[in-house]
Amino acid sequence: MSNSTPPGWYPVPGADGTAGHERWWDGAAWTSDVRPVQAGGGGLADAPTQVSWQTPQQSAPAQPPAYGYGAPQQGTPGYGYPVQNQPGYGYPQGGYPPPPTPGGTKPGVVIGIVAGVLAVVGIVVAIVAGSGDDTPRADPTPTPTVTVTDTPTPTPTKRPSTPTPTPTPPPSLPPVPVIKDTAADTQHSITVPIFQGWDAQTDTSHSTVSLGSGRYTCPTGGSCIRGQFSVEKDTIPGSTARAAAEAAMPTYAGAIFAGITSHTDAGSSSTTVAGVSGYAVRWHITTSDGTKGYVLMVAVPAKGGGYVAFEGGVDDAAGAPDPGVLDQILKGIKQDGSASGSGT
Known part of the structure; x- marks a missing residue:
């Protein structure tokens, strides 16, 4: 299509709203290739020399995963990136927004979109960092109120004591004479x-x-x-x-x-x-x-x-x-x- 976004490196917003990494867009979908933002790159860069999903015989270059994001397999949902055309966790229908379309898009519009995306991603990262995982947390079960009623201690039944027989004293011996x-x-x-x-x-x-x-x-x-x-x-x-x-x-x-x-x-x-x-x-x-x-x-x-x-x-x-x-x-x-x- 004439209005599709061409393949290229595009910034990935971090938790503070700034792009610390770039992800590769192949022209149709996001790939698993991530790299740090290149100095002076202006947020765009050349395509990677090797793309693992395009050339399976060659190994893709190892790229460090972005903070807060995993490295999902091609075609599976990524941690923090909803699948294309599926409801996104914390994003509107359609998933993570595609990179800006070259030509016909004004710089101000691109900046506005990026700023909105950064704000949304910041909220998601905060939620993820606070929860420790992406599993929704149920409300803690309220502690039931226990009413303690004093129960009188039962008085043990005293058994009648058996009288102790009085020992019979031994017969007294005659006193030793002095x-x-x-x-x-x-x-x-x-x-x-x-x-x-x-x-x-x-x-x-x-x-x-x-x-x-x-x-x-x-x-x-x-x-x-x-x-x-x-x-x-x-x-x-x-x-x-x-x-x-x-x-x-x-x-x-x-x-x-x-x-x-x-x-x-x-x-x-x-x-x-x-x-x-x-x-x-x-x-x-x-x-x-x-x-x-x-x-x-x-x-x-x-x-x-x-x-x-x-x-x-x-x-x-x-x-x-x-x-x-x-x-x-x-x-x-x-x-x-x-x-x-x-x-x-």
Whole structure:
């Protein structure tokens, strides 16, 4: 056509409205060839020496893409350039305006068209730069208003507590007696402990040491005691310590508890006194008037033959010493090397 724009380089308006690059117009459509504006070129220049879409056998010269514009393939929409005769993004119907027609167009008209195009392109570039891509952005979804209603915290149902069983305290042990003094037995070369609440006599008619506790008036008159312990002067016979203790027990028990009707063994066993092995007979007795008590008879070999007798007894009644005190006295007996007696 006689009024078609001839092929040539035409300015591409930049974001600031000035043309920093030129694009090649082949006389019918825009090509992908872009180059910087040539100094002194007046916005027009010679045709490129090679055009890739016209001579596919030859490679087109590499041209840097314009800022904000991609380099689309021939025949496909270009980034920022709508396709000819298609609705343009941000442009009127018909796409990017063709280069000015040579001849018959006044310079003022060309300048006016270029200025309008630059203004439109500036708007498009601003939109593209602000969005980061050419995809239309939907309005952000408004954040729904959430109404928070205070919900009372449910009170946990308290389960009935299981009563903790009260532990049964262990049976109380008898208090350990306190030794306040010792009594010397010169005949047997030993010392006998005297506990708090007990008194002692030495060298009586039958005993080398005699201890007593809890003295009171007997129901029939006279003096009685709740507990006693003694070391006898005379030895007792026997083939063994056990035989000697068992033989001597009935006579001694009957002497301190009158009218014994029965007895039970209360833990007879072997024992040691002042480092010498012997045997202990222990009885729990009952008398005809209902009196009960504990009796102890211990036989330990003597140096001159026979057995030394250690005897004791306590009432099984309120106010009487604990029966365990008799064994505590036995354990507290010590050898006394300073004594000149015959020893056990």
